[in-house]
Amino acid sequence: MIELRSDTFTLPSEEMMDSIKKAVLGDDVYGLDPTVNELEKKSAELLGKADAVLFPSGTMANLASIMAHCPRGTKVLVGDKSDIYIYEAGGATVCGGIIYDPIPTEKNGTLKIKNIETRFPKDPTDPQFALPSLLCIENPSNRTGGRVLPLAYLQELNHYTRMKNIPIHMDGARIFNASVALDISPIEIAMFADSVQFCLSKGLSAPIGSIVAGSSPFIKKVRMIRKMLGGGMRQAGIIAAPGIVALENRNDVLKKDHIKATNLAEKLSLIKEIDVSPNVETNMVFFTLKKEFLIATFISTCEMYGLNIDELEPGVIRAVLHSNVSNEDVEKAAEIIKKAIPFSKREFT
Numbered sequence: 390m391i392e393l394r395s396d397t398f399t400l401p402s403e404e405m406m407d408s409i410k411k412a413v414l415g416d417d418v419y420g421l422d423p424t425v426n427e428l429e430k431k432s433a434e435l436l437g438k439a440d441a442v443l444f445p446s447g448t449m450a451n452l453a454s455i456m457a458h459c460p461r462g463t464k465v466l467v468g469d470k471s472d473i474y475i476y477e478a479g480g481a482t483v484c485g486g487i488i489y490d491p492i493p494t495e496k497n498g499t500l501k502i503k504n505i506e507t508r509f510p511k512d513p514t515d516p517q518f519a520l521p522s523l524l525c526i527e528n529p530s531n532r533t534g535g536r537v538l539p540l541a542y543l544q545e546l547n548h549y550t551r552m553k554n555i556p557i558h559m560d561g562a563r564i565f566n567a568s569v570a571l572d573i574s575p576i577e578i579a580m581f582a583d584s585v586q587f588c589l590s591k592g593l594s595a596p597i598g599s600i601v602a603g604s605s606p607f608i609k610k611v612r613m614i615r616k617m618l619g620g621g622m623r624q625a626g627i628i629a630a631p632g633i634v635a636l637e638n639r640n641d642v643l644k645k646d647h648i649k650a651t652n653l654a655e656k657l658s659l660i661k662e663i664d665v666s667p668n669v670e671t672n673m674v675f676f677t678l679k680k681e682f683l684i685a686t687f688i689s690t691c692e693m694y695g696l697n698i699d700e701l702e703p704g705v706i707r708a709v710l711h712s713n714v715s716n717e718d719v720e721k722a723a724e725i726i727k728k729a730i731p732f733s734k735r736e737f738t
């Protein structure tokens with residue numbers, strides 16, 4: 390089966406499995422797991438932040454970050470297409486008494502400053518209004534096609550939020566895809582955010598884990614919230630060890646994934662029944678079928694032929710390239726898609 394639904398399906402490499410066996414372990418709730426400590430130190434350095442902390446998932450990492458930034462009864466400004474808003478079970482409201490205020494997401498994944506501005510009351514002393522205390526951005530933006538937020542935009546946003554006196558949390562689940570796409574150090578991206586979350590378990594292909602990086606006092610607070618949420622782990626070196634391998638190999642792996650995505654997009658653009666999004670910037674290919682085709686039938690026909698892909702939102706199909714997909718699989722995937730189209734015509738249903 391060729392699995393293109395998400396890069397979360399990646400399985401750990403042999404090198405990662407070996408690293409698990411050899412990992413030196415301790416009790417991380419006491420801060421005594423040397424492998425976790427090494428991963429956290431490396432992660433902080435990679436992003437140019439003072440400190441970092443390991444989480445079991447991106448969802449918990451984002452939640453603890455939001456709770457550390459936002460007092461109860463305040464608003465977190467989020468993109469209306471962001472993972473934090475759509476897929477994280479409303480955790481900030483449930484656990485933190487924080488209100489999500491969704492901002493329209495533009496086609497390139499950005500949130501317009503003029504739209505953000507509307508979320509601030511004219512008179513911040515008016516007791517009727519909950520006040521914004523944090524802006525969350527997603528980079529790359531998943532649901533707009535893995536789009537990388539432009540550096541000039543991040544700079545402008547950073548300047549604006551400084552003026553408004555609120556911090557920025559970057560959901561950089563795939564921040565290394567962004568740094569590879571822009572061919573710059575991740576520090577040059579992370580510098581525009583006060584805190585950054587990234588996932589080890591997406592394209593980086595480690596089995597479990599996410600990191601939050603930020604200032605030392607912030608990470609201290611986040612660590613305490615992690616424990617409160619049940620995310621304090623004991624011999625967590627067994628997940629940190631493959632995380633270290635993942636970080637060491639990240640550029641090679643992700644560059645290959647981006648090339649595979651471009652190749653798939655090129656092949657699909659030759660199929661006349663398909664419209665491929667022209668903006669393949671990272672490891673994702675988004676496409677639509679012409680109106681006369683039924684998406685559900687198309688997806689199940691692809692599955693029958695050995696390819697898993699997903700409809701991310703009505704009519705929009707996403708294919709995510711990753712380390713467990715070979716160049717040969719890319720060829721095969723394009724062939725399966727071509728073969729499945731005639732079976733998906735509405736007249737057959």
Ligand SMILES: Cc1ncc(COP(=O)(O)O)c(C=O)c1O
Pocket residue numbers: 397445446447448449472473527531560562563588590599
């Ligand atoms: C952009 C983004 N942020 C956060 C997450 C959440 O990560 P996790 O699945 O580890 O909770 C995901 C998961 O797919 C994601 O795509």
